[in-house]
Amino acid sequence: MITQLDRKTLISLATAGSCALLGGAFLFQFFGFAPCELCLWQRWPHGAAIVIGAVALSLGYGGLAWFGALAATITGGLGIYHTGVERQWWQGPSSCTGSGGLDVNSLLSTDGTNVVLCDQVSWEMLGLSMASWNALASFGLAVVWLLTALRRD
Template identity: 60%
Template sequence: MRSPLILLATLGSVALLGGAFLFQSLGWQPCAMCLWQRWPHAAAIAIGVIALATGWRGLAWLGALAAATTTGIAIFHTGVERGWWEGPASCTGVGPGLGGDLLSTDGPAPVLCDVFTPFLWGLSMANWNAILSALLVVVWVAAARAKG
């Protein structure tokens, strides 16, 4: 029962990461925190592939950790978007850490992490990533606890 769960969790990260790249190709440019959320999904995919190839049960716990990491980043990003707490000065409209010339017309303006952009049913991509990645944590943990 473990292998189907690992496959499901791995494909879940493939879908979320693939969706992020798809929407980026369609013009939805990511902010820095959006990009941070992608790395744990990439790690979960690699972990899932190795776990499926080796059958080593302990890797499912690492998959759960990767999914939990992207969930945590997405929850933090959700709070920044909705103004519940401040985000890093490097990608918000506050503070001296914002890089680049905001008045320049030479290229696209930087995407700020504290701008809430509804995506589907009033939720942003970070909101959806938090929800769906939390579900992936549950699947990874179920895989780690499954027999055989």
């Protein structure tokens, strides 16, 4: 069914998907789920995909779909990396994990900033964390972008 959609519709769908994922991240933040450093990294490619989609739609240039696919794949990869850090499959950045890089003074700081650890799952559904859901959805969007790039219409 998705293969029967025209290029403009596919670009709109992929762009709306990144808008929804980025909006969802901000909604979770609004409701008290502060993002960690890796969560923030995952937001940037969605922002890039939104810009790419807007430019592609306004200029009618479907060739930008390759860049949309790249942005979605990058954020999906970051989601997989973040999931691995959360599950302790591999080491994460020392700046946001319990493995080091945090000094006692920053943890005891009273300046209103809280350190959000990347290796802690703050929310999950059906056994998958936000990072895992972002990865799955982002790889799905990458497929939509790739279908768009490969269209001949």
